[in-house]
Amino acid sequence: MTTPPAAGRAPGLSLKRLLLLWLLLPQVLLWLVGGALAYRIALSYAENTIDQSLTQTVLSLSRQVKPMGSGLLVDFPRAAQDILEQDPSDRVRYMVSSPPGQFVLGNRSMPPPPWTDPPPAGETRVYSAELDGQPVRVALLEVNYGEAGAPQRLRVQIAKSMTVQHRIARELVADMLLPLLLTGSLLGVLITAGITRGLRPLKKLEASLGDRTGRTLSALAPIELTEAPLEVHSLAGAVNQLLAAVQRSVRQEKRFLSDAAHQLRTPLAGLIGQTELALRETDPAALRERLQKVHAGALRSAHLVHQMLSLARTEADISFAPFDAAALVREVARESTPRAIAQGIDLGFEGAETLPLLGEKLLLREALINLIDNALHYAGRGATVTLRADASRTEPGLAVIEVEDNGPGLAADELAHVFERFWRASEVPGGCGLGLAIVEGIVQRHGGTVAVAPVVPHGLLVRIQLPAATGPADFGQRLSGDLASM
Template sequence: MSFGLFQREQRSLFGEILDWMLTPLLLLWPLSLALTWFVAQGIASKPFDRALEFNLQALTQFVVGQNGQVSFNLNAQARDLLRADDSDLVYYQVLDSRSQLISGEPDFPPPRDFETPEPGRVLLRDDLVRGDEVRVAYTWLARPDPERLVLMQVAETKGKRSTLAAEIIKGVMVPQFVILPLAVLLVWLALVRGIRPLNELEQRIRARKPDDLSPIEESAIPQEVAPLVSSINDLLARLTASLTTQRRFLADAAHQLKTPLAGLRMQAELAQRETDPVEIRGSLQQIARSSARATHTVNQLLALARAETTGRTLPSARIDLARLVRGVVQESVPRALEHGIDLGFEGPDHMPDDCLMDGNPILLQEMVRNLVDNAINYSGRGGVVTARVLLDPFSGVQILQVEDNGPGIPENEREFVLQPFYRALGTNVDGSGLGLAIVQEIAQQHGATVLMEDAHTDRSQRGLRAAVRFMPKTPRQE
């Protein structure tokens, strides 16, 4: 929102700068005129004040004191001093020490009470005489007795002063009426020129092809927008990495789905050509297995996509890891029994209240389910799978372990099995190669680390232990 005089519905950097430059200018212009008026009044008053003081001092020469009496004898010269021009009137007054009128206007306003008489000193003030604003020059005269002071005042209306002040104001205002529009025009042209690099940058971005994600050249841009362009380049780099990952993911997904779908088509064609019920039944069984494999792959792809794209936007809640893992294990018991697996859980019934972790329960259940399913698939009939939850009461670290007695994973391949579609060599278990990749993605979103290690320190025994280590958000207070 713009705070200037000119409001706009859409925020404009050009408009806001113009507002903030012109608004103070337009607000200060009347103030400058008012200040100029007061200054002009002072400038116009100075020469007329000096003339008024001169007239007063000249008239004091006609105040005569003799035999204790004071008189004011006007001659032709004095009358010329009192004769005003066409624009102003002149008033005068002479009072003796008893404030008795000697000559002049009887209704002339007296000096202010706080002014102390000082013989020979000329003072000035603004006052009213017969309703007219006047400038008054006055002084006290020690005639004929120094102890008995005579007051003499001369006043002049302000016609000439106002005329001169108005001429000064006109001389100042007329150039300003020319300079102000010119200044606005120059400011506008300067802003247009200054903002031109932004327009050029906009045109360069608009001229790009949709698939051009290369960084924007930063050498020809203003320093003020360099951080913005740098942020855009960083966004483009991350977008390029994301699109590359998506393309690779789609290619791998298409490759993984191609095999079961090709098998489905082949078995369906064989079943159509067969007349032997036994062969037809065998083809249908193959179709069922291929369909199950394709369904599992699609479900895993959807799970991985959900973990990668929506994990950060799903709501977070306080989660008891022990209860969550125990619930997943209980759900997996029927599948474990179907494969002849001894599935168990080791850990507390629930976590202490101060050890609850922040996370998304849907994603965490998906992570635990993939670890348990992976262990069941690779343990073989008669195998043992144990899901375990450990808590370090001092550091607050929570560890999820899923241990099996399957063939395990060689050390040189443990880093690669966390990538999508990678499967360890030498295994005959159906799978999509996405289970551990899903575990890795969900763990990263919860600030956890995944570690693959041997289930036993004795290398002669087989087995794999997959551990997910959850770090506390803040240090625990004892």
């Protein structure tokens, strides 16, 4: 399966080509740099060898020039001269001049030294120059002679071509780099084969994902890679986690649709039946009674639809912002006070003045409204409902929101089912069994917990614990960890 590049974006290099580029290109660069360094080192050694040879030769030649009175005696046999000049491509040229620069013996075309100040007598110096367009090394020695009243100075120069040495250096580098080139080529083949083999599990992973293209989301099985590097196993594990999350989402959606169809079927059937009976009624009083039942059924259906939409919202993406939870609880309590008074229930609030939280304010409002609705609906006339919002006294870093009533409460075996969808402990009309399920979903999305407990002698306590916003960055980090573990 090959994924086409995004529209308007040029396709990048493949992972295999990137690996080959980063592994083979440095080898080529090192090979070239190594060749240049080897050539320079070979020339350096050749120059040192030539310099030593020229230094000895210029000393020997200077000894052959002997002062006699105010003149010079050059004892330089013809055989020695022939030996110096016998190789045209690697000739050793010499010149004797006195005073320095005025030709006496040897070759007239001798490159002058690069310095202007004369060197000390008896000190040999070597310098690089060009002679007839070829690089040469030149050794220079100056000696004093003559009488004390008429001192004179003699210069002896010997030059040797570097052509042969350059050729030898090139041959040496070529002989050295050729085996390295062959070795590097073999290494490149091995690297290519190793990368191809190493990326084979990714090809299997790609093929495994491609085989799942035509399947339904609920039928996606986990990816299994028995032989693969650790990084590929980690990638497969991450993909499996994603598939598991998709499957959970699909199951929740299917369950939601199934529950919605099941729960809406009964009230809609009742509405249809009541309207059919109302259409056949001729007595105004009976017709009014039928319409009242239709109205009550429509209210129940509307309440059920509202609850189911709220439940769907708890499973959608949400954004978090800081807010005051204590102010939110007081606000919801004030909004519910008229209904509580109408039902003869004492509704009150107690707790902290401020309680900072980081979350989705509208969703937490929805959770509080559901808890208050449950308490007002099932506590009964004359009951007391108390809302609390404060920091936890036993667990630092947690905020606690409670809704407590002294109504009939629940039996011990019923407490385990209170957060199940569409479960109802009472047949009191008006409920649909989704209120506490919505509360649980909202609290979990905020990284908190919700629990119910009986109240002595009777009643029910619903306690919500949420991470307090003591530090936004710290809270966001803990919240991300909690959501990732869900």
